[in-house]
Every structure is written in C-alpha cells, then in structure tokens.
Amino acid sequence: MRIGLIGTGRIGAFHAVTLAGLPAVTGIVVHDADERSARAVALEVGAQYAGDLDGLLGAGLDGVVVAAPTAFHAGLVLAAGKAGLPTFCEKPVAGTLEETDTVLAALDAASVPLQIGFQRRFDAGYQAVREAVADGRLGWTHTLRACTSDPAPPHPGYLPASGGIFRDCSVHDYDIVRWVTGREVGEVYATGANRGEGFFAAAGDVDTAVTLLTLDDGTLASCTATRYNGAGYDVRLEVCGSKGTLAAGLTDQAPLTSAEGAPWPAGTPYGGFMERFRHAYRAELSAFTEVVAGARPSPCTGQDARAALAVAEAAVRSRAEGRPVRLAPPV
Numbered sequence: 046m047r048i049g050l051i052g053t054g055r056i057g058a059f060h061a062v063t064l065a066g067l068p069a070v071t072g073i074v075v076h077d078a079d080e081r082s083a084r085a086v087a088l089e090v091g092a093q094y095a096g097d098l099d100g101l102l103g104a105g106l107d108g109v110v111v112a113a114p115t116a117f118h119a120g121l122v123l124a125a126g127k128a129g130l131p132t133f134c135e136k137p138v139a140g141t142l143e144e145t146d147t148v149l150a151a152l153d154a155a156s157v158p159l160q161i162g163f164q165r166r167f168d169a170g171y172q173a174v175r176e177a178v179a180d181g182r183l184g185w186t187h188t189l190r191a192c193t194s195d196p197a198p199p200h201p202g203y204l205p206a207s208g209g210i211f212r213d214c215s216v217h218d219y220d221i222v223r224w225v226t227g228r229e230v231g232e233v234y235a236t237g238a239n240r241g242e243g244f245f246a247a248a249g250d251v252d253t254a255v256t257l258l259t260l261d262d263g264t265l266a267s268c269t270a271t272r273y274n275g276a277g278y279d280v281r282l283e284v285c286g287s288k289g290t291l292a293a294g295l296t297d298q299a300p301l302t303s304a305e306g307a308p309w310p311a312g313t314p315y316g317g318f319m320e321r322f323r324h325a326y327r328a329e330l331s332a333f334t335e336v337v338a339g340a341r342p343s344p345c346t347g348q349d350a351r352a353a354l355a356v357a358e359a360a361v362r363s364r365a366e367g368r369p370v371r372l373a374p375p376v
Contacts, residue, residue, distance in 0.1 A: 046337055047072040049106045049130070051098070051121055052113035053079070053086040056135060059319055060112050063327050065090040069334040076101040077113070102128045108337035109133070110330070115140060116206060119148050126157040133333045135162040136216060138350045140208065142358060149347040160333050160343040161350040163220045165280075167328035170293030174284050175225045183286030186226060189266035190283040191218040194274035196300075196316065198252060201244040209250045210270050211235065211360040218268040220345075220353040221282060222258060226266075229352070232259040234369040235360035241273050256360050261374070276300035277314025278321055294321075348375075 048070055050061055057077070064070050073092035077083035080096070087094040095101035102109075102124060109125040111118060111134040119139035125132040126148075138161065139145045152159050165171050177183050193214045199207070207213040223229065237251030245252045252273060258266040277300030283292045298321075300314035315321040335341045352375060359370040 046070060046107035046334060047074065047105055048334075048337075049073075049095075049101045049104065049109040049125075050075045050092070051077070051101065051109065051111050052117075053077040053082045054112070054114075056319075057112035058082075058086050058089075059326065060110055060330065061086045061090045061092065063330050064110070065092070066327070067331055067334060069331075069338070074101050074104045074106060098124060102130070106130055108333065110333070111135065114206060115208065119144050122148055122159065123151055126152045126155050126159075129155065129157060131158045131160075131333075131337045133160045133162065133330065133336075136220075136350055137161075137208075137212070137354050138347055142351065142355060145347070145351050145354060149351065152347065158336050158343050159347045160329075160336055161345045161347065162329060163217060163224075163345050163349070163353070164322050164325040164329050165217055165221045166224055166345055167325040167332065168293065168322060169324070170296075171221060171225065171282060174282060174291050174293045177291050178225055178284060178286070179227070182289065183284060183291060184288030186264050186284060186286045188285040189222055189226070189264065190281075190285075191222060191266065191268045192279060192281050193218055193268075193270045194279040195272050196274050196276070196278050198242060198245075198272040201242075201248075204244065204248040204250055207250075208357075209248075209361060210237065210252070210254045210272070211256065211364075212354065212357040214270040215254060215256055215268050215360065216353050216357045217280075218270070218282075219256075219258070219356040220349065222260075222266045222268070223349070223352060225282065225284060226260060226264060228260040228262055228264060229375055230258050230356050230372055231261045232369050232371050233257075233356055233359035233363050235363040237364050245272070251364070254360075254364070256356075256363075258356070274300065276302070278317050279315075280318070280321060
C-alpha cells in the first residue's frame with residue numbers, strides 16, 4: 046500500500062523511517078511546508094516528494110499519516126477525509142472540543158476511519174496492565190498513579206503552539222487511564238507550579254502539574270507531569286487493586302534511584318519519548334496499515350481523542366479556577 050506522510054519534523058521523520066520498514070508499505074509520499082526538510086526525508090527513506098497537499102492527496106494513496114504541527118491537524122484530517130483516505134493523526138485532532146466535533150462529524154458522514162497517535166496503547170507494559178485489570182487479577186481497582194516526566198524543557202518557541210502541559214503532556218496519561226481501566230473520567234482537579242524558567246509562566250503555562258481524576262466507578266487516578274526530570278525520561282503507570290499492584294514502565298532504564306541503595310537503574314535511562322516508545326510507535330503504525338486494509342477498526346478513535354482532550358480542557362479550567370470540574374458523561 047502507498048502511504049502519504051504530511052509533516053517531516055522530528056516525529057514525522059521518525060514515522061517515515063518506521064513506515065519504510067513495514068512490510069505492508071510499498072511506497073511513501075511525503076510533503077511538508079519546509080521543502081528542504083521534506084526532500085531530505087524523502088531521500089533518506091526512498092520516498093516520493095510532493096510539492097503541495099493536492100499533489101500528495103492525488104498520488105494514488107491508500108492512507109495518510111498526519112504529523113504536522115497541531116494547528117494544522119484539523120484541516121489536514123478534513124482534506125484526507127474528503128479524499129476518502131483512512132487517516133492516522135498525531136494527537137490532538139484539533140485544538141478545541143468544538144473543532145474536534147466538527148472534524149469527527151465530517152469523517153463520520155464520509156465513513157472514513159481515523160486513528161489517533163496515542164502510542165502508549167501499543168506498549169507491551171501498558172497492554173499487560175490493561176489485561177490484568179480486565180481479567181480481575183488485581184481485584185477491584187482503587188488507585189492509579191501515572192507520571193510523564195521530560196528530562197529537559199522544550200524550546201520557549203514550542204510553548205505557544207503546544208496547548209500547555211495538560212493538553213501536551215498529561216493528555217497521554219488521561220488517555221491511558223481510560224484505556225487501561227475501561228472507565229470514563231467523572232471529575233477533574235488540577236494544579237500546577239513554576240519553579241523553572243520564566244518562559245512557562247510568560248506563556249500562561251506551568252512546568253510541573255498534578256491532576257487528580259475521579260473515575261465514574263469511584264477509582265482515583267493521580268497524573269503528574271514535569272518538564273524538569275534531569276535523571277532522564279520517566280513515563281510509568283501503577284495500577285493498584287484489592288488483590289495486587291502492577292506497574293508499566295518500571296524497567297531497568299527507569300530513571301529512579303533507591304534511597305536504600307538498591308541497584309537502580311541498572312541500565313542507561315531513556316533519553317526521550319522516541320527511545321522509550323520506539324516499539325510502540327512501530328506497532329501503532331503497523332496497526333494503521335491494517336486499518337487501511339480494512340482488516341480491523343481503528344484501535345484509537347477520534348472519540349477517544351475527544352475524551353482525552355475533554356479531560357485536559359477540564360484540567361486547564363480547574364487550575365485556573367482552583368476547583369474540581371465535573372465532566373458530562375459521553376454521549
């Protein structure tokens with residue numbers, strides 16, 4: 046199958062290499078507003094270069110991968126949907142819930158499948174935790190503890206388009222909490238702080254945040270996020286039940302140091318998200334080729350993306366207003 050790739054920045058270039066290594070992909074067509082970047086990626090992976098969006102969409106594609114900056118997601122997904130092409134899109138679908146609803150309604154009307162890039166769903170550890178919850182090995186779940194800790198802050202120029210720490214970082218934890226438990230979020234309480242560079246506060250953002258989620262069955266989940274974890278990239282999830290606890294991401298590369306002197310970490314800490322989730326990224330794009338082939342439904346739908354964004358929006362409001370925010374049950 047032929048796959049179009051829109052966006053050849055850091056994650057787009059990474060996806061290009063992954064797509065080139067998938068047996069189901071026989072051809073790749075790439076486009077980016079930065080022609081030099083797109084041509085360089087095309088040369089690296091043996092892809093065809095398209096000078097504009099129409100050229101890409103008219104190149105005999107079977108599916109499209111959207112890895113452009115967030116502000117362009119909605120328009121690009123709509124264009125791919127209008128062309129009748131199954132689409133994979135990095136989160137989010139759009140910057141607001143209202144725009145997300147508009148995009149999803151158009152795709153539903155066109156019967157075009159959409160898969161969202163929440164790659165943690167394809168990580169072996171998170172999948173094992175989900176299975177343990179589903180089969181009752183942990184008993185009834187009472188607490189989840191999720192963390193997303195970046196080793197260093199992004200460039201200041203990244204912040205205005207990022208949507209802030211809740212939409213950019215913690216949204217992955219919100220999605221995985223829903224996916225692992227199979228429950229919806231009923232209430233959100235969030236707070237944050239700035240003890241690092243001043244450009245976070247200048248952008249109306251925080252560099253460290255905590256969100257407390259109350260799920261619809263009473264289970265509690267805490268989601269922490271920070272831009273300052275100098276020990277390394279740390280992403281984990283602990284699920285605690287009446288019969289036991291299971292953790293994802295607690296490998297010998299987790300950047301944790303034991304106060305009791307245990308030999309931890311035994312390996313080299315992860316340097317970033319692409320290293321930590323390399324296998325998951327390949328698995329999610331492999332799954333997308335099955336969606337394109339009509340062999341399976343989308344494993345992470347537009348409605349999943351909307352639900353995670355709704356939690357993030359509630360977290361932003363909660364921090365601003367200093368109170369818990371209730372979420373309406375999904376329709």
